[in-house]
Amino acid sequence: MGEKNYIKPIITKQKTVFYGKFGKATTTNILEKIDGIFITELVEKFGSPLFVISEKTLRRSIQRANRTFKTRYPKFQFSWSYKTNYLDAVCLVFHEEGSWAEVVSEFEYDKAKRLGVPGNKIIFNGPHKPESALMKAINDGAFIHIDHYDELYFLIELTERLKIDAKVAIRINMDTGIYPKWDRFGFNYESGEAYDAIKRILISKHLQIKGLHCHIGTYILSTDSYKIAASKMTYLYKRIKDEFNYQLDYIDLGGGFASKNTLHAQYLDSSIVVPSLEEYADAITSGIFEYNLKEDELPLLFLETGRALVDEAGFLISTVVANKRLSNGKQAIIVDAGVNLLFTSFWYKHKVSVTEDYGDVQDDSVIYGNLCMNIDILRDGVFLPPIPPGKQIVFHNVGAYNMTQWLQFINPRPAVVMITNEGVAELIREKETLDYIVQLERIPEKQKMK
Numbered sequence: 001m002g003e004k005n006y007i008k009p010i011i012t013k014q015k016t017v018f019y020g021k022f023g024k025a026t027t028t029n030i031l032e033k034i035d036g037i038f039i040t041e042l043v044e045k046f047g048s049p050l051f052v053i054s055e056k057t058l059r060r061s062i063q064r065a066n067r068t069f070k071t072r073y074p075k076f077q078f079s080w081s082y083k084t085n086y087l088d089a090v091c092l093v094f095h096e097e098g099s100w101a102e103v104v105s106e107f108e109y110d111k112a113k114r115l116g117v118p119g120n121k122i123i124f125n126g127p128h129k130p131e132s133a134l135m136k137a138i139n140d141g142a143f144i145h146i147d148h149y150d151e152l153y154f155l156i157e158l159t160e161r162l163k164i165d166a167k168v169a170i171r172i173n174m175d176t177g178i179y180p181k182w183d184r185f186g187f188n189y190e191s192g193e194a195y196d197a198i199k200r201i202l203i204s205k206h207l208q209i210k211g212l213h214c215h216i217g218t219y220i221l222s223t224d225s226y227k228i229a230a231s232k233m234t235y236l237y238k239r240i241k242d243e244f245n246y247q248l249d250y251i252d253l254g255g256g257f258a259s260k261n262t263l264h265a266q267y268l269d270s271s272i273v274v275p276s277l278e279e280y281a282d283a284i285t286s287g288i289f290e291y292n293l294k295e296d297e298l299p300l301l302f303l304e305t306g307r308a309l310v311d312e313a314g315f316l317i318s319t320v321v322a323n324k325r326l327s328n329g330k331q332a333i334i335v336d337a338g339v340n341l342l343f344t345s346f347w348y349k350h351k352v353s354v355t356e357d358y359g360d361v362q363d364d365s366v367i368y369g370n371l372c373m374n375i376d377i378l379r380d381g382v383f384l385p386p387i388p389p390g391k392q393i394v395f396h397n398v399g400a401y402n403m404t405q406w407l408q409f410i411n412p413r414p415a416v417v418m419i420t421n422e423g424v425a426e427l428i429r430e431k432e433t434l435d436y437i438v439q440l441e442r443i444p445e446k447q448k449m450k
């Protein structure tokens with residue numbers, strides 16, 4: 001054994017901290033910069049509150065996910081779930097990285113088309129697709145995922161009336177051990193309903209069934225459930241080939257992988273309980289490989305992963321408005337962003353950071369928003385030092401569902417900035433203004449006359 005390398009000693013300041021119920025030391029996260037730009041500088045330039053997307057983190061997570069699946073399975077394609085975050089700049093990053101678009105409404109369909117996604121790279125899900133949307137999808141050669149019998153019969157009638165072909169798949173719900181089952185969408189597997197719907201499509205004149213789709217739920221921690229879903233879907237895919245000599249092209253396993261957030265109800269931290277992408281990928285591919293299909297018989301595998309790809313790239317910067325003590329002595333901090341902007345705070349204990357070291361004394365704190373509503377709690381049970389008004393608190397892992405489900409309520413919605421790979425902070429959605437908000441309002445004639 002050779003001589004050991006000399007390692008310079010380092011003195012680390014020990015912090016006095018409170019111990020939680022389980023003996024875990026609590027420390028305050030300090031985050032001065034996002035991708036090299038000072039948070040204070042971002043607020044000075046774009047205001048507070050402010051959503052920030054890190055292009056670097058986003059691309060890294062898409063590329064890693066692509067690599068993970070493509071190394072395990074030869075035919076693989078991501079389709080970006082628009083409802084998770086449909087800001088143009090975010091969708092463009094996904095499309096540049098090779099993702100198709102997965103949409104669930106005519107609005108999302110039009111948004112994808114407007115961004116230049118060709119119809120034959122759009123997957124159209126959802127329980128309500130109006131005739132005008134179906135016509136666009138049929139004419140563009142998009143993949144229409146049928147949700148229920150009424151939609152199926154309407155499509156049969158429409159395509160026969162117009163004598164045009166439509167590319168379709170059916171959404172399937174099934175028991176994968178996740179309860180409650182998401183059986184309000186699609187056709188049921190175990191009862192034979194899905195099989196019957198497929199038979200009905202196979203004898204239709206103008207519907208060309210291309211694939212099978214399922215989405216077993218969201219924030220799914222069980223990789224076994226994905227293995228069951230992949231296995232059931234592949235079994236059906238093979239059965240259609242064996243019994244009808246009809247070759248489907250794909251199976252689509254939807255989304256649902258958990259992101260790095262911790263749920264309120266979760267006892268352990270997400271870093272302990274959330275499976276890695278590799279574990280999800282191993283489970284899915286082993287479910288498909290159960291049937292020993294030859295390479296040319298294997299289905300193309302689609303995934304519509306949403307939150308697990310975008311959450312980490314999103315930050316919400318807020319500014320402290322005031323501090324107070326509640327009647328029970330608990331420290332309360334009021335910030336200038338509310339739950340209308342951070343919808344996911346109803347489900348998650350979002351990680352929070354401050355931008356400076358405010359000393360060693362921390363207290364069990366609740367962070368309230370600025371809404372004048374009792375429900376406006378952004379984070380509870382977090383140990384924080386007293387933070388002076390005017391200073392920032394940053395919420396992490398907010399990239400999914402907040403910038404689509406946000407409500408304009410009491411205040412205009414804030415700006416969104418993307419920090420590009422080149423380290424430039426670019427505005428990707430402007431802060432709303434009073435004029436923007438009232439532009440669709442109209443005053444009745446009699447009120448105008450006054």
Ligand SMILES: Cc1ncc(COP(=O)(O)O)c(C=O)c1O
Nearest residue numbers: 081215218255256304305306307
């Ligand atoms: C059909 C479909 N695909 C994909 C997704 C994305 O799910 P997640 O963000 O959990 O990955 C959803 C979300 O509910 C969905 O309904």
